[in-house]
Amino acid sequence: xxxxxxxxxxxxxxxxxxxxxxxxxxxxxxxxxxxxxxxxxxxxxxxxxxxxxxxxxxxxxxxxxxxxxxxxxxxxxxxxxxxxxxxxxxxxxxxxxxxxxxxxxxxxxxxxxxxxxxxxxxxxxxxxxxxxxxxxxxxxxxxxxxxxxxxxxxxxxxxxxxxxxxxxxxxxxxx
Amino acid sequence: xxxxxxxxxxxxxxxxxxxxxxxxxxxxxxxxxxxxxxxxxxxxxxxxxxxxxxxxxxxxxxxxxxxxxxxxxxxxxxxxxxxxxxxxxxxxxxxxxxxxxxxxxxxxxxxxxxxxxxxxxxxxxxxxxxxxxxxxxxxxxxxxxxxxxxxxxxxxxxxxxxxxxxxxxxxxxxxxxxxxxxxxxxxxxxxxxxxxxxxxxxxxxxxxxxxxxxxxxxxxxxxxxxxxxxxxxxxxxxxxxxxxxxxxxxxxxxxxxxxxxxxxxxxxxxxxxxxxxxxxxxxxxxxxxxxxxxxxxxxxxxxxxxxxxxxxxxxxxxxxxxxxxxxxxxxxxxxxxxxxxxxxxxxxxxxxxxxxxxxxxxxxxxxxxxxxxxxxxxxxxxxxxxxxxxxxxxxxxxxxxxx
Numbered sequence: 411x412x413x414x415x416x417x418x419x420x421x422x423x424x425x426x427x428x429x430x431x432x433x434x435x436x437x438x439x440x441x442x443x444x445x446x447x448x449x450x451x452x453x454x455x456x457x458x459x460x461x462x463x464x465x466x467x468x469x470x471x472x473x474x475x476x477x478x479x480x481x482x483x484x485x486x487x488x489x490x491x492x493x494x495x496x497x498x499x500x501x502x503x504x505x506x507x508x509x510x511x512x513x514x515x516x517x518x519x520x521x522x523x524x525x526x527x528x529x530x531x532x533x534x535x536x537x538x539x540x541x542x543x544x545x546x547x548x549x550x551x552x553x554x555x556x557x558x559x560x561x562x563x564x565x566x567x568x569x570x571x572x573x574x575x576x577x578x579x580x581x582x583x584x585x
Numbered sequence: 586x587x588x589x590x591x592x593x594x595x596x597x598x599x600x601x602x603x604x605x606x607x608x609x610x611x612x613x614x615x616x617x618x619x620x621x622x623x624x625x626x627x628x629x630x631x632x633x634x635x636x637x638x639x640x641x642x643x644x645x646x647x648x649x650x651x652x653x654x655x656x657x658x659x660x661x662x663x664x665x666x667x668x669x670x671x672x673x674x675x676x677x678x679x680x681x682x683x684x685x686x687x688x689x690x691x692x693x694x695x696x697x698x699x700x701x702x703x704x705x706x707x708x709x710x711x712x713x714x715x716x717x718x719x720x721x722x723x724x725x726x727x728x729x730x731x732x733x734x735x736x737x738x739x740x741x742x743x744x745x746x747x748x749x750x751x752x753x754x755x756x757x758x759x760x761x762x763x764x765x766x767x768x769x770x771x772x773x774x775x776x777x778x779x780x781x782x783x784x785x786x787x788x789x790x791x792x793x794x795x796x797x798x799x800x801x802x803x804x805x806x807x808x809x810x811x812x813x814x815x816x817x818x819x820x821x822x823x824x825x826x827x828x829x830x831x832x833x834x835x836x837x838x839x840x841x842x843x844x845x846x847x848x849x850x851x852x853x854x855x856x857x858x859x860x861x862x863x864x865x866x867x868x869x870x871x872x873x874x875x876x877x878x879x880x881x882x883x884x885x886x887x888x889x890x891x892x893x894x895x896x897x898x899x900x901x902x903x904x905x906x907x908x909x910x911x912x913x914x915x916x917x918x919x920x921x922x923x924x925x926x927x928x929x930x931x932x933x934x935x936x937x938x939x940x941x942x943x944x945x946x947x948x949x950x951x952x953x954x955x956x957x958x959x960x961x962x963x964x965x966x967x968x969x970x971x972x973x974x975x976x977x978x979x980x981x982x983x984x985x986x987x988x
Binding site for chain 1: 588589591592593595596599616617620621623624625626627628629630632633636637639640641643644645
């Protein structure tokens, strides 16, 4: 699976951000999911992935004026920064730097699957989305979610099931 | 399996996996658990919003500073060599010729799960670091300079400014601020606490002339006065020529010139020893210079200069710190990371030395003592009144910060 780049639009966005850094927000929105997914597959905690993602975008913003359009998608440039940030992160932890899963066949598709999943979550019915985010992103228990939503635990479990099934179907992973 | 049972079973599996148990799900649940595993690493939406806001803030500040400086001296165009071909090849990020074969366990999606059975390799840290130094697509050759020459200039200027700030003490740990007392300036006629034997008065003199003493500067101070200062010399054939002095501590410095006289006198033209008496220069009594009594200079009596403690303002120029070593941090305060400021009240005497240093606002944990210890070593240019150095009472704020 690959997200098709719309080159002229992206190039215009880059030039806009180079002239007016506040426009960087659009590039951020377009590329956040993929950069985050890049790290999420390579570190063990969400906090680590978020910290490294933040580092990449800060570096990218600070250097956007140095970017020269060479025909490659903007995200390639971001992946380059991400690879550097990740290598530095691993070095700071000591020991060898494991090779990127990015080197392995199919890894790009896995990233795009993660990106797609994030976007599909946004398209879920609000109650299912809320339950999944609180359960998996915020790491809350079924009981806590039930109390917060004023629903029974059984109802929350049902929403959790339906939400995951919905996503499975949208991703084409039929049982 | 009915829906309720399926939902319950799914939740139990999720809890079990979180606790580190191996998944035992049926084929029906396995795809859902894989999704759940992916979910555990999805970003927090709040983080995403916060990062966007943070970037926006930085973008705004960059807009005002007008720089596109690369942080940490990294030129991301160098990354292009690493990231350029992503999308074209499975080996996009592999530095050519620098990959070593090895075994690296890949992080399972959830404890106990392996994500893939694919090829496994490892690269030493230096290999990737080396790969990042290869030429960029934007520049086909290595260059020690950033892509944009303006970045170099901006970097140089900003670093120079930072160094200047640190050297000036603004950023370096303890900032000190001289604060005048808020009370109005007044002459207090309180003797300075520098020892009873030391002269601490002013001086004057004159020959009962009707014209005020000529404008000029007093002679140097000395512990003994061999010859009083005079402007109009009535015995030019004296056998022993001795330089005139005024009585006072030798380290007490006043402005010097070739013209003896009274500082700030309105008489700029007519030579006169002044309206006073007993042989000096001035309008009172003594062998000194000024409006006091004695062999010293200025107001007061008994020698020395400029008795009285003034507060800056109303014609009193405040003292200025010339040498102000930073205080040390006390161990106690450092351990608990105590920060803040100590305000000290002190008198800067006419020689520029701090006297009678007291705590006006305490911070505690040994920092008060450290502040006093440091400020007692300071050296000032004294406060000035009508051209004469005077003792002034000031407050010094000593800031303690841990960076």
